[in-house]
Amino acid sequence: MITRRGFVGSIAAGAGGLLLSGCDKLNASPGFRDVLRSAEGLTLKAQRLVTDRQALAREYGLGDISPVFRANGNSMPASTDYQRHAAAGFADWRLTIDGLVRRPLSVPLDRIRQLPRRTQITRHDCVEGWSAIGRWTGAPLSILLDAAGLHQEARFLVFHCADSFGDTPYYESIDLVDAFHPQTILAWGLNGHPLPIANGAPLRLRVERQLGYKHAKFVQRIEAVADLARIHGGKGGYWEDSNDYAWYAGI
């Protein structure tokens, strides 16, 4: 469900006071229409695959929420920069959106919280064999992408995170079908509270049609790219590069 709180104003200083149209119908967003247009040349079979991928993940009721949403992987980034932000309640945290975009953005966390929000109760499935149901609230990623304006060549989004395993930062990537999926949000709330650090504060990706490791926590930068070859090991994500996990982890 999308609810609109207050006005939808200019999104970021970096964009010189860009105004959002504030469309409640995300399917009408220019970015999403680009994705569909690019599907026009596809065969019927390929079109069906794209259509399947636009289906919604199941949403649950309030009574289904897990008493504890377990934290997995890194639960506290080690960087002093991150810990300084955490100590300050992320008051000066900004999300960078750059790469193949017309208007690179540096968006204050507050602005992201003021955008139209979406709340969804979904089940998270980790490959390690556990699941949990949580109520996520955040900004639809499509709104931010439309504000940044993807270049025609952009085909993937890379999420650069604030945490690392050893010397390697965590990163993940998705294609534009998932990027503009209505349930794909940058979540800042879990179960009615600010997103806990262990679950990826201040912003974490929810990409509900895919397995847990695709849901990047501690997101600080989103980079639009034409291909994944030059991103770290070239397979599109930390686990993909280090342990050969599948890049597309659909459920």
Ligand SMILES: Nc1nc2c(c(=O)[nH]1)N[C@H]1C(S)=C(S)[C@@H](COP(=O)(O)O)O[C@H]1N2
């Ligand atoms: N930045 C970052 N994102 C991450 C991870 C991580 O270690 N670092 N772990 C992944 C894995 S394997 C899972 S199952 C989920 C866990 O999310 P949770 O801690 O909210 O349960 O986050 C994913 N995203």
Ligand SMILES: [Mo]
């Ligand atoms: Mo996981």
